[in-house]
Amino acid sequence: MSDFPLWIAIVIGILAAIVAAMLARDAVQLRRLIRWARMPIGTPVPDAAGRWGDAFAALHKRARVAAEQRGQLHEALERFRQATQAMPDGVVILGSQLAIEWANDQAEQLLGIDNSRDAGAPVINIVREPQFVAYLQGGDYAAPRLLRSVRTSGQSLQVRAVPFGQGRLMLLVRDVTQLERLETMRRDFVANVSHELKTPLTVVSGFVDTLVDGWEDLSTDEAKHMLTLAGEQAARMRHLIEDLLTLSALETDAPPQEEPVSMAAVLADVREEATVLSAGRHEIVLIDRGPPGLLGNPRELRSAFGNLASNAVRYTPAGGRIELLWQREGSGDAVFAVTDTGIGVEPQHIARLTERFYRVDRGRSRETGGTGLGLAIVKHVLERHGGRLHIESRPGEGSRFAAHLPARRVMAALG
Secondary structure, eight states, X not given: OOOOOHHHHHHHHHHHHHHHHHHHHHHHHHHHHHHHHXXXXXXXXXXOOHHHHHHHHHHHHHHXXXXXXXXXXXXXXXXXXXXXXXXXXXXXXXXXXXXEEEEOHHHHHHHOOOHHHHTTSBHHHHOOOHHHHHHHHHOOOSSOEEEEOSSSTTOEEEEXXXXXXXXXXXXXXXXXXXXXXXXXXXXXXHHHHHHXXXXXXXXXXXXXXXXXXXXXXXXXXXXXXXHHHHHHHHHHHHHHHHHHHHHHHHHHSOOXXXXXXXXXXXXXXXHHHHHHHHTTSSEEEEEEXXXXXXXXXXXXXXXHHHHHHHHHHHTSOTTOEEEEEEEEOTTSOEEEEEEEOSOOOOHHHHTTTTXXXXXXXXXXXXXXXXXXXXXXXXXXXXXXXXXXXXXXXXXXXXXXXXXXXXXGGEESSOO
């Protein structure tokens, strides 16, 4: 057998060297690729030529597209978080087993959740109120559930679970405490109005029936007495309706148009009204050392000041003293104060005196002709004028009701 040709050996050697060089280069590029894969996301893809250059270019394009998609997803997620943070309602994202994935600030406050501490924990382990747990575990999310918060006394929460995705829930939590209070106030208001009208209507109806059925058996004096009492009850209903209309207008109308108000005229009207109501049973003193004018609504101010004066007359026994004082304080505010030597009010009642139909003594209030709306009207008038009502009282000694009006409304002169 002849010797293996030299040239073939040389070719084989060259080819082997070329293959070895290519393998070495590929190994280098592969190591570069592995190092790049281990680098943080966003690290630029290595540069290369040839097939590796094409591969790196394809990887670079794919990485760029993925980075853009991640950026878009991040922006969308951030917009979602910003939107939910801006919502007045609480939002909680729940995963499997009702585990907390994320909650906005409002939900943290309402439910006592801490994102950094409670993420991954079942929400029913954080909020353990039985109604809440039963609602989430029950699986019937067609209607929201009203909960009485144990964490905050008197707080009412409306909770609604909205399923989405695979096994996830979006929990919406709304504080409806104020709505509940308004609904309670509405029911109480309707009940109070009905009660206040029912008594005089019953009296009037009874007298009318008696007069119709037994007119011939009644003397003139008896009939006159019944008609007088019926007239008094009708007047009471009229006053109640007038006060209701006044209060409704104060609560719904736009702020009053400001105009110069002559305080001398207002004070004179208030004193005359109090004097007529007193019918000589009290000493009524007017002290006017305040500004001559005020910027405001004369009808509303006369109503507020008149209510304070008439209340003093109603709750001061005969022989008592009532002082009507108009003055300006050192702060610049103007004050109309009514001080009496009446029956006074217990401290626990003072904060509620301006509530509609709130009476310390219902029987006495009806006897004196009060509607239970006078101080509520005073409060609303003063609020519309930027003022406030301050009450001081001692049981058995008397009371002082002071209507404070801001200095910006004071007028040093009229005209």
